[in-house]
Amino acid sequence: MVHFNANPSRKAFTLIEVVLALGVFFISILALIGLLAPMLKSVDEVEKIDEITSVVNTVNAFLQSSPKIPVRDTNGEITQSKFDSVYQAVSSAGSGEATLFVFRYYDGTSVDSISLEAGFSPNENDDGNFVGTNSIVDVNLFNDAAGPIYRVVLTASSVTPDNTNPPLRTTSRVNGVYTLTQSLNNYPEGYLALEARIFAEDPPGPAPNSFDTTTDLTLLSEVEPDFTFNTAIVR
Template identity: 45%
Template sequence: MKQLHSCHVTPQKGFSLIEVVLAIGIFLVTVLALVGLLGPTLQSVDEVEKTDEVSSIVNTINAFLQNSQDIAPRASKFDAIYTAVSQDSATILVFRAYDTNDVISLKVGFVGETDQLARISDSDVTNGSEVFAAGTVYRAVLTPSSVNPVDERADAGVNSYPRYKMNNATPATYPEGSFAMEVRIFAEEPSLTFDDASVLADLQLKEPIFTYNTAIVR
């Protein structure tokens, strides 16, 4: 007769319910902490991108004012800019736009400039039925700066924009070797109704994305 041998199975110790709950709790706390850090991180990345974009726009404006051969190619660049800015303001538009071959290129120029080479207008942004601008249009408004000598400028008061005007309307009677300008940069989204005209009374109520001073020399 065969004998039956008893087999003893040693029970395996598993995780208790409390241990499982604690592990899940720790995991959820870690996930929530990481999610909380994600918001500020994305905000920081966005701020860095905006700073880089503003820096690029400032460099573009300065390079255009200082080095562009399109500004008054047959006359004095200093005289042309001084005449445009000294008694009121001048506007520069900076943006990227599609050309007829759908290639994106940088556009920069003065609004209302008489010389075609340095002129830019709302027709470069849109033709009324199609928008050519590939992204934000930056409007830079140039006005006389407080950095100019006190005896060479008139102060219209803190509530006026532009606040300063030069006493000498023509560059020929302006005795200094440089002319300082305040540059306020405004960001606008292009549309079919984009208008290149800078209404200073309206812009005075808006917050520029960046303001700085620059100068041109004779």
């Protein structure tokens, strides 16, 4: 015969105890969820900082060492140096600024293969042959961008002397930037200090020719850049 040991002094959980236990459990879950949002935000910020750092390094490497920037003749001989090309593009002889685009794109060699593209806006040569044609960004790659397209606007830096006679740049900012005021032949310095402002922009997607490469300094003066840094090139 099977005997069951009954313990009349042992009781089950009451409804109030169950409700209290569930309440403590859900409060703990809500607290964890509350901590999760700042953690995810921190991860996003770290990724953004890493991406901006990569853009800064790419811009510096491009300006310092790219053989594509000098203007060349049909035989490939340099007719305008890298320094002269950038100066002409940034100075008032151009539009007072030079725009670079930096972005990653799907290069088509495999499903997930991604390459890096960096180059000047095609608008840089609208007012003259300021930069080498090979340094102009391939606008057809915008549609294949694998993430943000970074617009990097180069203008005269605040460290460019303005106390010379005549001054080498405007004494105050117009539309948020300084502008070089002297022609290349009248610029005596052995270096060109540049301010670079980075703006992250959404890629156009599959729509052809829908990304605007024009830089409007008036409109950009109302937009907070994602990052600003100073760089320089030497003669």
